[in-house]
Amino acid sequence: MEHTSTLERVLRGAALALVVIFFMFPLFWIFMMSFQTNETILRIPPSIVFEPTLSNYAALITGRLETAAGTLEINFLRTLWNSVFLSVTSVAVALLLGVPAAYAFARHKFRGSEDIAFTLLSFRFAPPLLVLLPLTIYFQQLGLSNTYFGLVWVYQLICLPLILWIVRGYFEDISADVEYAYRIAGHSWFATFRKIALPLAGPGIAAAGLLAFIFAWNNFVFALVLASADKQPVTVGALAFVTASGIQYGQIAAAIVLSITPTLALALYAQRYLVEGLSLGAVKG
Amino acid sequence: MATLELKNIVKRYKGQAVLDDVTLKVADGETVVLFGPSGAGKTVLLRLIAGVVDPDEGAILIGGEDVTDVDAEYRGVGMAFQNFALFPHMSAFDNIATPLEARRQAPGAIKAGVESVAKLLKIDHVLSHKPRALSNGQKQRTALGRALAGSPPVLLLDDPLRNVDAKLRFEMRLELPRLLDTQGATVVYVTQDYKEAMALGDRIAVMSQGRIRQLGTPEQIYLEPATIEIARLFGDPTINLLDVKPAKDGRGVYVGLSNVQVHLAGPFEQAVGRDCVIGLRPEALSFVRADAPAAVPVTVEAETPLNEKTVTLVRTVRGREILVSRPAGTPGPVSGNAHIAVNPKSALLFDRATGDRIGANKVVALKSGEAA
Numbered sequence: 001m002e003h004t005s006t007l008e009r010v011l012r013g014a015a016l017a018l019v020v021i022f023f024m025f026p027l028f029w030i031f032m033m034s035f036q037t038n039e040t041i042l043r044i045p046p047s048i049v050f051e052p053t054l055s056n057y058a059a060l061i062t063g064r065l066e067t068a069a070g071t072l073e074i075n076f077l078r079t080l081w082n083s084v085f086l087s088v089t090s091v092a093v094a095l096l097l098g099v100p101a102a103y104a105f106a107r108h109k110f111r112g113s114e115d116i117a118f119t120l121l122s123f124r125f126a127p128p129l130l131v132l133l134p135l136t137i138y139f140q141q142l143g144l145s146n147t148y149f150g151l152v153w154v155y156q157l158i159c160l161p162l163i164l165w166i167v168r169g170y171f172e173d174i175s176a177d178v179e180y181a182y183r184i185a186g187h188s189w190f191a192t193f194r195k196i197a198l199p200l201a202g203p204g205i206a207a208a209g210l211l212a213f214i215f216a217w218n219n220f221v222f223a224l225v226l227a228s229a230d231k232q233p234v235t236v237g238a239l240a241f242v243t244a245s246g247i248q249y250g251q252i253a254a255a256i257v258l259s260i261t262p263t264l265a266l267a268l269y270a271q272r273y274l275v276e277g278l279s280l281g282a283v284k285g
Numbered sequence: 286m287a288t289l290e291l292k293n294i295v296k297r298y299k300g301q302a303v304l305d306d307v308t309l310k311v312a313d314g315e316t317v318v319l320f321g322p323s324g325a326g327k328t329v330l331l332r333l334i335a336g337v338v339d340p341d342e343g344a345i346l347i348g349g350e351d352v353t354d355v356d357a358e359y360r361g362v363g364m365a366f367q368n369f370a371l372f373p374h375m376s377a378f379d380n381i382a383t384p385l386e387a388r389r390q391a392p393g394a395i396k397a398g399v400e401s402v403a404k405l406l407k408i409d410h411v412l413s414h415k416p417r418a419l420s421n422g423q424k425q426r427t428a429l430g431r432a433l434a435g436s437p438p439v440l441l442l443d444d445p446l447r448n449v450d451a452k453l454r455f456e457m458r459l460e461l462p463r464l465l466d467t468q469g470a471t472v473v474y475v476t477q478d479y480k481e482a483m484a485l486g487d488r489i490a491v492m493s494q495g496r497i498r499q500l501g502t503p504e505q506i507y508l509e510p511a512t513i514e515i516a517r518l519f520g521d522p523t524i525n526l527l528d529v530k531p532a533k534d535g536r537g538v539y540v541g542l543s544n545v546q547v548h549l550a551g552p553f554e555q556a557v558g559r560d561c562v563i564g565l566r567p568e569a570l571s572f573v574r575a576d577a578p579a580a581v582p583v584t585v586e587a588e589t590p591l592n593e594k595t596v597t598l599v600r601t602v603r604g605r606e607i608l609v610s611r612p613a614g615t616p617g618p619v620s621g622n623a624h625i626a627v628n629p630k631s632a633l634l635f636d637r638a639t640g641d642r643i644g645a646n647k648v649v650a651l652k653s654g655e656a657a
Contacts, residue, residue: 186387
């Protein structure tokens with residue numbers, strides 16, 4: 001181990017602290033805001049000393065928003081549920097479709113396989129707005145707009161390429177000989193997929209699933225255009241706090257806290273797994 | 286138990302033939318060693334037999350049945366990979382059990398089967414370990430155990446001793462023939478180590494550039510190599526190869542070494558006057574007194590004792606270097622001038638242009654191709 005001087009350690013600590021503050025301060029500030037009324041939030045100069053209130057959370061949970069212009073009905077919990085349902089279903093469908101496809105792309109080089117895989121990837125770098133207008137028209141004609149089915153379908157544009165490409169890398173990292181050995185021992189290709197390929201790519205599949213979940217959860221523009229009030233996820237639902245009588249900062253903050261809690265909890269829980277999984281592909285053991 | 290037959294196998298990758306018209310017949314219970322430098326096509330051939338790679342042309346028969354289009358899991362072969370290819374998420378027990386599970390045996394039968402194989406390979410004490418926790422030797426034995434577990438009629442071993450240390454390799458080289466005998470399986474064994482090939486093979490198929498260059502018993506390959514290349518691959522120290530132009534007089538065909546006429550025994554008439562290479566095994570040469578018939582004068586350059594034998598590097602009058610070996614402990618010159626004699630019966634002549642052996646080699650190669 002190289003010797004590090006005290007100064008170096010202090011500087012390194014300071015730099016790390018700076019980075020942490022930079023990224024964590026907005027979260028911290030929003031968390032503080034969620035316990036304040038609009039008045040205390042907007043006072044000048046701002047202060048971190050205030051009388052905490054749970055009124056923002058109460059308004060979100062009861063779904064009744066008291067504003068200067070009157071009472072507003074906002075079904076926030078419904079949008080939260082929509083987010084959970086849409087994200088979970090989308091990731092589940094994407095895993096169901098993407099993992100076998102990733103295996104096929106990794107193991108069988110067929111005519112046009114690279115082209116198909118690349119086309120699927122291109123969904124990720126085409127700006128959503130590019131496809132949104134034609135998609136809206138199609139969905140209206142097909143009767144898919146404002147349905148969970150339609151939304152889950154569109155969410156595949158986000159989840160499927162992500163899962164396909166990450167998981168494909170994991171399958172490619174598994175030595176083909178290991179799979180051959182299982183086949184030669186007398187097992188079918190499907191048994192080989194289930195008993196060898198899936199368990200060995202497990203961490204990668206989990207990491208890809210988690211990433212896809214976060215991406216799906218954070219999606220805004222697809223749901224904004226293709227879903228109306230009762231199918232909206234939280235990202236869109238939060239728009240309702242921009243009311244006629246002003247922006248309800250307190251409620252927005254509380255809504256953000258509530259909406260990032262599930263993904264944050266999931267990410268924290270799976271963090272070790274995620275980092276391990278994502279770096280495993282790069283540095284093979 | 287089963288015979289194994291390969292008929293005119295051709296395999297190409299990107300237009301390049303890695304196997305070019307390979308035909309091989311392995312008798313029931315026989316061990317054939319595929320020997321050759323890397324890139325010769327040995328491993329591809331083994332994978333073709335296993336069914337994980339399909340040939341472009343030709344047929345594969347196991348027990349007389351055409352299995353060319355049969356999937357790997359139905360061929361009933363066992364295979365040990367060079368890199369072991371153990372299932373990293375399964376214990377050694379589960380690894381070895383996979384062929385038995387595929388045969389849908391009862392749990393009790395699987396347990397008994399795995400344990401008997403493990404006992405045979407002396408890994409019964411590490412069965413609960415994951416591959417990560419096994420030493421290289423134990424990994425290798427586990428891989429071997431997995432190949433043996435289903436008692437497959439055909440056993441394919443892809444250089445299984447490549448990745449283990451020298452001591453273990455030596456032990457396994459002694460142990461494997463006995464092990465393979467108890468199995469009674471038809472074995473195809475791939476190796477790059479000529480000693481391993483000689484120790485394990487009933488017959489050796491020497492491969493290079495996708496073709497079988499010579500097929501024969503270890504003795505045939507060693508004593509009657511078909512080409513210069515094969516002669517060079519077998520033997521340690523390697524064979525002496527000297528450019529010569531044989532001539533003929535009343536006593537027969539002779540070559541000149543250090544301006545001495547050395548007469549050769551053999552049907553070498555066709556070599557007279559052609560550019561040839563003479564192959565002399567170091568043990569076919571011996572130090573003799575200066576007045577012995579056809580004694581070739583040389584100067585001794587260096588001497589290396591190699592346990593059971595002593596190898597001496599000598600230089601001929603025309604400056605060509607030759608290795609002479611003799612059993613350790615026998616007297617021999619250490620320096621200065623000396624004379625060597627050639628055992629005329631063990632001299633090999635090769636055509637310099639083609640590398641093919643001149644004389645009886647063609648007959649030998651054809652005969653061994655048919656022998657089972």
